[in-house]
Amino acid sequence: MTAVTEAPAWPARTGASRAAAPLSLLRLLRIELRRNSMPWLLPLIAVLFWFDSYRPSASVPPLYVLRTFWNLGQGHTIIDFGPFVAGVAAWMGSRDGRRRTADLVTGTAWPRWTAQLATWAATAIWAVGAYLVFVGVMFAVYATEHVQGQPPWWWVAVGAAAVAAFSAAGFAVGAYWPSRFAAPLAAFGGFLAMVMSSQTGFHDTSGWALILPTNSNGNLQPDSGMLYPYLPDLPIARVMLLAGLAIAFLGLTGLPRAAGGLRLRQIAAAVTVTGMAAAGTGIGLVTTARLSPHGIVIPALHDAASDRLSSYTPVCGQAAGRPVCVNPAYRSDLADVTTALAPLLAEVSGLPGAPVRAEQIPAVYDSADGQAGQAMTITGQPPVLGLPLGALGVRGAFGWTSAEVDGQLRLLAAHAFVGGGAGTGTLAQQAVEAALLEGAGVPFASQPSLRTTVGLPSWARPATGNTGGHRHGPPAAAGPVYAAARRLAALPAASRGAWLTTHLAALRAGQLTLAQLP
């Protein structure tokens, strides 16, 4: 080995030059950002985002939990971005191979992996940045539409992590297979992954499948972001999975011999293993998940503070002279609620246990009823009617008409008044319930039909012997229950009131039979 006799053009690598590396990296990143292919695809993604993520959400009531259930809960924003991002990232990852610059890049002082990471970073910055901007614009539009409640920020983080993971996966495909076909392959792979994720997500309500970013089961609860916070447990696990996958894929690109020196490749291997460990931990954590009233709880990640109900100053109206108070997020539904409850509260006015006011209480997830309407309760002394409205119990959630919402609220209130609880109630309770509904403006003839509307608790369906079908030939209001109800309703108001005053305690205790009704 012969020593160099001439002075080198550049000094040997020193601490100062190492310190300058971040600046060089930033300049490299600036060039990559300026010449990245991602911006070319953004208009297309924007159109898709508008039609697939925003527009369907605009047709549901203005509550964040409802608006974002489709686009964030079911992962449509990810579906809109993922395949395109994977394709573009693969295009960028395959660039040195396609453009035959591999020798040029490899023959430079910086490890090729570093240069590749700069290219990926530019792609990811564009993709994740666009995702956040698109979601931000969507939320801004929601704000102009007075959408109520809190945005599900954790779910936004899941989407951003998913976009980053798609970019890393696509980039790895391109780096390992530097062909012009890498991009369509990666895009198709991304699309296939999302389709499979969606299909699996629809069916699996527990176990590892909860980790899938399109699995909406148990994600957003009826009052999330309004009466209680969104539980961050499941999003954290998903971020662990997606960030882990992103890290693992990026690590993979540093493994080939051309990526750099042995030490660098060892680091890349460690990065890959770390990413896989994070992803595996995320999957492992969701297998311990359980469904709580406010959402998915993962014991290892759960913060008890998340279980606390949100504090708020209610907004109140009047129904039959009694205050009816709801969460401010439901302000626009208050008039509907008071209008619906007024006839029933008037009907039971003066009777024992009649509520002196109505207050909204948190609607909780029930595995039997899904996210359907929840049973009302009457508790305390003086009695207070608890209204678990829930995001799905308001007008427009299932395309209900105002009449249907009114009928449902009256049905739920009457059921609570007769002490039906969480079941169908006794035959006597059913008969009194039907009679009270008749008196509150829900005719006997329409009651079977009302009970078949989607969104009611399961006890509503079999209560009068109907089949539970949705508007497909509801049974007639006939049979011994309705016969007894008609007899009770036919009594003069004073007589009916007197009988109820005398027998309500026994009725609620389930001690009356149908034959004991007047």
Place this chain on the structure above:
Amino acid sequence: MNIELDDLTRRFGKTYAVAGVTMEAGPGVFGLLGPNGAGKTSLLRMMATVLPPTSGRLQLLGRDPGSYGPRREIRRRLGYLPQNLGYYPGFTVVEFVEYFALLKDMPPGQVPRAVARAVEQVGLGDKARAKLRTLSGGMLRRAGIAQAIVNDPELLLLDEPTAGLDPEQRVSFRAMLRGLGEHATVVVSTHLVEDVGAACSQVSLMDAGKIVFHGTPAELVARGEGSGAAGDAPLERGYSAALAAAR
């Protein structure tokens, strides 16, 4: 010596692209001649540290490129223009040269000035902001040369650098080579013997992976005198004579 090769070989399958090359080179312009498939490009790729040798010893700038640390130091001082220059069509000339200047670990504060100087040196000053996809073949070649010289390399490897250049550009390029050769070792692989005659102080002739002639251009010319070898110019006749003698 900036280049020391000792019995260097490179095999692709059963074919020896480079079959036991031994040579040394210090500062100056060094011409590498040879017919197609002689192994010039493989030899240059090994010297550019992008292709590991199958066997033999390779020392560049007094360092062994087989180890990561020394290889990185070599690459900081290396300029390389491949035969098939790849480029990013969406980059401008300045971005392309700056990109490689940064990858060569140049101090970031010096990069803008060095890039401007390199672009001017190859005569692309008026096209500095033009995207590479809009350039002619000759201009692209010059952009490639600019990225090779941007770090003021101690070892400059140019594979067919004058391909696509017009005569005027070729003349100025040769002048630039001579200037660079005053401080650095410049290896020029070419088919064009007139490039060698005009710019190189030493020349090697490769055939079938071996060096079959090494000397000055004048010595190569002397080989052709009275040999009756084919060629329109003295260097061409020397080239043909040296090849014929080796076969």
